[in-house]
Amino acid sequence: MQNSKRALHAPTYKRLRDTLIGELADGQYPVGSRFPTEQALCARFGLSRHTVREAIRGLTGQGLLSRQAGSGTRVLAKKQPTVFTYRLESLSNLWQYAAQTRFVPEQEGAVTLHDDLAKKMGRTAGERWMRITGVRCGMDNSKPLCWSALFLAEPYMDVRGNVNVEDSSYYETICEVYGLTVSEVERSMSAVSTPANVARQLGIAPGAPSILERRTYRETSGEAFEITLSIYPGDEFMHTTRLVRENDASLAGND
Amino acid sequence: MQNSKRALHAPTYKRLRDTLIGELADGQYPVGSRFPTEQALCARFGLSRHTVREAIRGLTGQGLLSRQAGSGTRVLAKKQPTVFTYRLESLSNLWQYAAQTRFVPEQEGAVTLHDDLAKKMGRTAGERWMRITGVRCGMDNSKPLCWSALFLAEPYMDVRGNVNVEDSSYYETICEVYGLTVSEVERSMSAVSTPANVARQLGIAPGAPSILERRTYRETSGEAFEITLSIYPGDEFMHTTRLVRENDASLAGND
DNA sequence: TTGATGAAATTGTCCGGACATAAAGTGATC
DNA sequence: GATCACTTTATGTCCGGACAATTTCATCAA
Incomplete structure (x- = not known):
């Protein structure tokens, strides 16, 4: 009753x-x-x-x-804002081709950033970084998917000996060896003309439009410890992100 | 004690x-x-x-x-997965230039998608959409920031009369008028050579590398109701997203 | 065997009280 | 006027009890 x-x-x-x-x-x-x-x-x-x-x-x-x-x-607020989120379960998903790719290194060595490179990397000229260049290929050994230049901050330069470059990624190894945690990844994209030497390795026409992607991996303190510059053939690849409206259910778990 | x-x-x-x-x-x-x-x-x-x-x-x-x-x-799980998220408080923040831009329309009319355009839009040929082209400018009336083609799905074509194109955005008006809710936005980017007519309007060299951005706005049912194709000068603009490690604090608010 | 009924187990809701902890205010003292 | 100690206020933690709502399971009857 x-x-x-x-x-x-x-x-x-x-x-x-x-x-x-x-x-x-x-x-x-x-x-x-x-x-x-x-x-x-x-x-x-x-x-x-x-x-x-x-x-x-x-x-x-x-x-x-x-x-x-x-x-x-x-x-704090009058009402709950509608929030759109892009979720990644793990950083390796940043590669749309995920586990099906392989990094093939070409050159490596320490560099001092000149003005142009520093600008591309979003750093200041004069800093010293370890640079490793190469291409990323699919497992079927066909044409390379993209060209990459990978930069490691000075304190972590000697990690390259520990990395099985083909299987693992640098940021993972650095985090393990030095006990760091990736707290943030910044991803920037712009369009460029493919440089001749990159075009040759990718098997495309020099000067063809391509995407220059920069990723900056930061640890908890906000310090960048790895930066990658990658060049993707423009007409073959699309970079897609899906922003999904955050369902209130995720917050109302205590109901 | x-x-x-x-x-x-x-x-x-x-x-x-x-x-x-x-x-x-x-x-x-x-x-x-x-x-x-x-x-x-x-x-x-x-x-x-x-x-x-x-x-x-x-x-x-x-x-x-x-x-x-x-x-x-x-x-449900042995341990909490580490999740990286990209958060948007509102969709208008998708414009990095936010409120400081103005859309200047040029042409409008219904189109039937041919193969090439359908592929660019991620649709199938033969569909009919309302197309509105124009450029987006900064408030200071200088050079246009980007060229845009905006497509509205057939059921919502007649909304264009209700939109104050300069102040508001179409998806907002459509949502209001038809009672829809944006549940998802898909954003794809690739690099292209700037077409001659677009290059002219943007004041850059024809064929210069530029970014082609496609946005698909979907409502709750998953149906796309607005698609925009935008072309940004490649060397001037960088599209940046920051993925932040989801801090346990957001979940541990009850501590 | 099947179906309905009721008991048991488990989580959900709600109340009461008590003390701890942290921040802000109060006032006395120097 | 500045500083220290005390009081006040508000939230945080922890305990006790009681009953409701939901699911599962055993029991009993047809």
Whole structure:
């Protein structure tokens, strides 16, 4: 009997949460201002602190509120923004050809960046990096897929001895050997005319349009430890990213 | 006295959570198997149900466990995968130049896709789309930033009357008028030689390398309702995306 | 054997209380 | 006026209990 009423309603903490979301959206609590304390909400709605906290927990999870012991609760946003995300389960997926490629090194040696190269790499001239150039091929040993120049920061130059260049990638080895964690990868693309020597290795016409892709791998401190410049034949390859609307389900896991 | 021991340790529920994460990583609870019940964990660790639930809450949030009332708790994964994400707060940020650009239309009219155009758009030949071409300029009225061809799917062709092309974007208007929601944006890039007519409008040399960017806006059903093809001068523009390691903080908001 | 019924197990919700921890405010003292 | 100690306030952690909702399983009847 009395539970039939319950069954028709959402749980108390959810209804409270929705109420508060509505009040936030209405602008009753301006962004940056203080949100009512737990005690105030308990008194206002006649609920236990436990239930109030359960409702607020959802709001902090959605990025609407921020809490600090001793200080109180502040309003971060009026409503949850719609967010589009591009997700990678692992960095190796950055290669659309994934595990089906093989890096074939050609030259390696330390270089001091001159103006032009520094600009391409997004660094400043005069820095010293270890450079390894080569091409990346498919497993079927046909025409190379792209030309790459791989740069390792000075402290990690001697890692090249540990890398099985064909099977593994440098950033993975560097992370293992030096205990680093990749915290960020920046990927930039622009169009260029294929340089003659690269065109020859890729088997395309010199000067044909191609994509110059730069990847910068940064560790936790924000310092770049590996940079790769790659040239892809423009007419054969498409770089695709899919941005997907973030479903609220991913945040509402505690419901 | 007794709290000095507390102060040195993390809270009980966190230590329990770490313990369970370790046991999961060790493979003590195989993926797909049943996880110990709350009562079992309470008895084993001598803790209250509240604390045990607080620990488990973190594990479900990380996607390690899934729970079902009446049924129990099952193991979803041994450990949390490292995920890299590229986040957009709003789609207008897809324009790196954001609000500082203006679309200047040139031609518009319905077209039936021929083979070549269909391939560029990732569609099949014979479909009918509304095409609007033009250039996008900075607010300072200088040289155009890019050339664009914008395609609207047949059902939404007549929206063009409602759009203030200079201020707003088509996909926004279409979504408003027809009640659609953008659920996904696919972005592909390749390098091409700038066609003569585009080069003229952009003020660059014909045949110079440029980036051809295609964006496909899809609504919830997965159907594409707007496609844009844009050509950017290759040497002037860089398209950059930053992939950031998903910090556990975003999930551990309940800590 | 099948089907329905009810008990048991398990998670979900909600309440009460207590103390710890952190931040901010208050005031006395130098 | 600046600094230290104390008080106040608010959130964080932890315990206890109770009942609801859901699923599973055993039992019993047809």
